[in-house]
Amino acid sequence: MTRLAVTPAGRGLRGRLTVPSDKSIAHRALLLGAIAEGTTTVRGFQGGRDNRATMAACRALGVAIEERAETLTIAGRGFDGLRAPRADIDCENSGTTMRLLTGILAGCPFASRLVGDASLLRRPMRRVIEPLARMGASITSEPGDGRAPLRIEGRELLGATHALAVASAQVKSALLLAGLQAAGATRVREPTRSRDHTERLLRAFGAALRSEDLWVEIDGPQRLRGATIALPGDFSSAAFLVVAAAILPGSELRLAGVGINPTRTGLLDVLTAMGAAIEVVPEAGGAEPVGTLIVRHRRLHATRVAGDLLVRSIDEFPILCIAAACAEGTTEIRDAAELRIKESDRVAVMAEMLRDLGVAVEELPDGLVITGAPSLGGARIDPRGDHRIAMAGAVAGLVGAAPVVIDDPDCAEVSFPGFYATLARAAGV
Numbered sequence: 165m166t167r168l169a170v171t172p173a174g175r176g177l178r179g180r181l182t183v184p185s186d187k188s189i190a191h192r193a194l195l196l197g198a199i200a201e202g203t204t205t206v207r208g209f210q211g212g213r214d215n216r217a218t219m220a221a222c223r224a225l226g227v228a229i230e231e232r233a234e235t236l237t238i239a240g241r242g243f244d245g246l247r248a249p250r251a252d253i254d255c256e257n258s259g260t261t262m263r264l265l266t267g268i269l270a271g272c273p274f275a276s277r278l279v280g281d282a283s284l285l286r287r288p289m290r291r292v293i294e295p296l297a298r299m300g301a302s303i304t305s306e307p308g309d310g311r312a313p314l315r316i317e318g319r320e321l322l323g324a325t326h327a328l329a330v331a332s333a334q335v336k337s338a339l340l341l342a343g344l345q346a347a348g349a350t351r352v353r354e355p356t357r358s359r360d361h362t363e364r365l366l367r368a369f370g371a372a373l374r375s376e377d378l379w380v381e382i383d384g385p386q387r388l389r390g391a392t393i394a395l396p397g398d399f400s401s402a403a404f405l406v407v408a409a410a411i412l413p414g415s416e417l418r419l420a421g422v423g424i425n426p427t428r429t430g431l432l433d434v435l436t437a438m439g440a441a442i443e444v445v446p447e448a449g450g451a452e453p454v455g456t457l458i459v460r461h462r463r464l465h466a467t468r469v470a471g472d473l474l475v476r477s478i479d480e481f482p483i484l485c486i487a488a489a490c491a492e493g494t495t496e497i498r499d500a501a502e503l504r505i506k507e508s509d510r511v512a513v514m515a516e517m518l519r520d521l522g523v524a525v526e527e528l529p530d531g532l533v534i535t536g537a538p539s540l541g542g543a544r545i546d547p548r549g550d551h552r553i554a555m556a557g558a559v560a561g562l563v564g565a566a567p568v569v570i571d572d573p574d575c576a577e578v579s580f581p582g583f584y585a586t587l588a589r590a591a592g593v
């Protein structure tokens with residue numbers, strides 16, 4: 165197994181950087197491009213392993229995708245033109261790939277089987293199986309416990325109204341993609357609003373949908389037409405650099421071309437409440453808002469994160485824990501039970517990491533209570549194959565007082581190709 169030691173930065177993070185393209189938006193651009201009629205062009209694609217799993221899945225369904233420099237050209241086939249895959253579709257580590265594809269394949273006139281890596285096979289799929297079944301879908305969890313491998317027998321679907329128990333963009337998106345093919349209206353209500361990339365991109369591909377507050381509604385069947393999509397930088401990747409710069413004295417970091425969709429940028433509100441100095445300068449965007457983030461060091465103090473703020477920073481939990489560990493006072497992060505069923509049990513794994521770094525932490529069923537330490541100690545970290553845990557560990561090593569050794573650091577490639585090199589460049593090492 166490879167191992168990486170991240171040593172304390174001798175200075176703050178400086179310079180102007182960009183981060184790889186938004187993983188969440190790229191999954192959707194690929195899938196919508198595949199089911200649209202005509203050509204879709206996706207610009208600025210620098211996807212990691214998760215996005216490549218979605219690209220391979222589209223190809224397995226007969227969709228030609230050309231990748232040249234950072235531009236993808238997708239020869240959309242329309243729903244009717246997708247062909248039965250000749251083998252299992254491997255979603256690898258990507259929950260978004262599996263859940264969104266399930267919504268598409270539920271209405272296609274052929275059978276398919278979705279598999280994934282050990283982490284993905286542990287994650288709950290009943291949250292898409294059950295609501296899709298109410299639309300007429302036939303999806304079987306092979307182990308019988310709601311987890312993948314999933315066997316999908318395509319069926320004609322009927323629109324339905326769904327009230328989700330948990331805010332989930334993946335579930336909402338799977339239902340909207342099924343709704344596109346279903347007869348009649350499909351309505352989805354969430355308890356808190358999750359990221360709205362699917363809604364924005366569906367509109368960019370010519371779909372009509374209505375959304376208001378916690379509701380979104382689509383009439384089916386509808387056809388999509390190919391579109392040109394420019395991918396912004398991934399806010400969830402920028403988050404690791406933003407927190408590192410906020411903590412390290414002497415930092416002044418500019419991150420250009422980052423997606424600043426408000427359903428994703430809860431971390432900016434959290435850090436601002438903690439006293440951070442972050443400026444957001446809007447840039448010209450397309451379907452998604454884009455901007456430059458300018459982060460300067462300032463001493464952070466404790467805060468409380470829960471409810472809507474937690475949903476808007478769902479993927480930032482690991483790095484938020486590092487910010488809390490370096491802040492003055494006791495930070496409470498609640499309503500985070502969903503984090504236990506991400507690529508790893510992020511609540512438990514972060515509690516363990518913080519303890520190893522010498523930070524006082526209390527683990528609750530739905531979150532953590534973290535008391536900031538004067539400095540972080542060294543540790544050896546097993547990220548359990550979870551990209552965001554590995555990257556949070558690297559930031560701990562950079563901002564702490566002693567090296568952090570990360571086992572299997574390459575799992576960061578799932579979302580942020582070249583992460584450690586980018587971090588080292590910003591730190592001038």
Ligand code: S3P
Pocket residue numbers: 187188189260331332333334335337358359478479502
């Ligand atoms: C995602 C939605 C979120 C998020 C995940 C990506 C998406 O998951 O955690 O990393 O692209 O739709 P949930 O829908 O399970 O909350």
